[in-house]
Amino acid sequence: MRRHGTPLLAVSRSALRAQWDRFREAFPRVEPFYAVKANPNPAVLKLLAAAGASFDAASLAEIDAVLDAGAPASRIIFANTIKPSAAISGAAARGVDLMTFDSEYELDKIAAHAPGTRVIVRIKVPNVGSAIELSLKFGVEPADAIDLLIKAHKMDLRPVGVSFHVGSQCTRAENYVDALEMAAIILRDAHLKRLPIDIVDIGGGFPIPHFDREHDPFDDTVAVISQEIDRLFDANVRLIAEPGRFVVGPAGTLVMRVVGKAIRENKHWYYLDDGVYGALSGLMFDHAKYQYKALRDGNTQLSTLAGPTCDSLDIIARGEQLPELELGDIVYVPNIGAYSVATGTNFNGLPPAKVVTVP
Numbered sequence: 001m002r003r004h005g006t007p008l009l010a011v012s013r014s015a016l017r018a019q020w021d022r023f024r025e026a027f028p029r030v031e032p033f034y035a036v037k038a039n040p041n042p043a044v045l046k047l048l049a050a051a052g053a054s055f056d057a058a059s060l061a062e063i064d065a066v067l068d069a070g071a072p073a074s075r076i077i078f079a080n081t082i083k084p085s086a087a088i089s090g091a092a093a094r095g096v097d098l099m100t101f102d103s104e105y106e107l108d109k110i111a112a113h114a115p116g117t118r119v120i121v122r123i124k125v126p127n128v129g130s131a132i133e134l135s136l137k138f139g140v141e142p143a144d145a146i147d148l149l150i151k152a153h154k155m156d157l158r159p160v161g162v163s164f165h166v167g168s169q170c171t172r173a174e175n176y177v178d179a180l181e182m183a184a185i186i187l188r189d190a191h192l193k194r195l196p197i198d199i200v201d202i203g204g205g206f207p208i209p210h211f212d213r214e215h216d217p218f219d220d221t222v223a224v225i226s227q228e229i230d231r232l233f234d235a236n237v238r239l240i241a242e243p244g245r246f247v248v249g250p251a252g253t254l255v256m257r258v259v260g261k262a263i264r265e266n267k268h269w270y271y272l273d274d275g276v277y278g279a280l281s282g283l284m285f286d287h288a289k290y291q292y293k294a295l296r297d298g299n300t301q302l303s304t305l306a307g308p309t310c311d312s313l314d315i316i317a318r319g320e321q322l323p324e325l326e327l328g329d330i331v332y333v334p335n336i337g338a339y340s341v342a343t344g345t346n347f348n349g350l351p352p353a354k355v356v357t358v359p
């Protein structure tokens, strides 16, 4: 920390590797494609590429980042259902030939700019109780999936599968159960129509202990999902997933410093060198609730933490129990490796937290 300064996002290589291995062990039948959007840091991508990971990229820039990290194009799925034409042709030129779609217009674009590509239709599934709802914006009605796959086939694309996303930080295993059943019905229907569909992409959403570090919600979902997979799909079906938060979330710790202090409303306010516009952007975009810890002992009191920008939206937490802090003190946040620096800005000219990997 002395070397790198603050704000700093420290990503533990051993924790990252442990999360990756844990996913693999929990779902031996499922091939994980790390969702780059969660944390696109080159060192993170390199470590996962070296571990043999595949990747879910949402843009051409993410595809290039994965290739730079040493993974081949054959291990990438372009899993943004809405892609600019130039990104489609760029991806194809780089050798990426697996893409998701959820509209006829997107099929037209893929057929025109990347003929012959393998395509996966994304369906709308229940996102009940997930922290981030994704079915609001994406997915075709399951009843329309077959028609679109047939259309893809007629356009000389290669329809190969069905995908869904149950919503990020999904602690309700029933969402996966419902979605897997819908995918199985589409697969069966496709086979009746002689479409060679054999990929089921179960997306991301795998939860981490965001609010309560004692209870790990992942374990609750594993058995339910595995049982459904075995019940619904025979060994010829290739199962893939796109975990982001689960892989990198628990591996990241944000380290900040107190750069200002005031007493307002009879409470201590501590101004930190990172905030809502930076690595704590998950407070806005990710509905995250974080734990704030200080490296100082003493009696605690209700305190407010605020970020460094000139915007009053940039208040991090009110009513945190903290010891009295001094300028220069460290405040750190565990479990914040995903959707943190990835969605931060440099509003007010403040540089984003530096990302470093640590053992």
Ligand SMILES: Cc1ncc(COP(=O)(O)O)c(C=O)c1O
Residues within 6 Å of the ligand: 035, 038, 056, 079, 080, 134, 165, 167, 168, 169, 203, 204, 205, 206, 242, 243, 244, 245, 246, 338
């Ligand atoms: C298409 C897609 N795949 C995977 C993910 C990763 O989800 P999670 O981080 O919840 O695992 C997302 C997240 O937004 C997504 O949109």
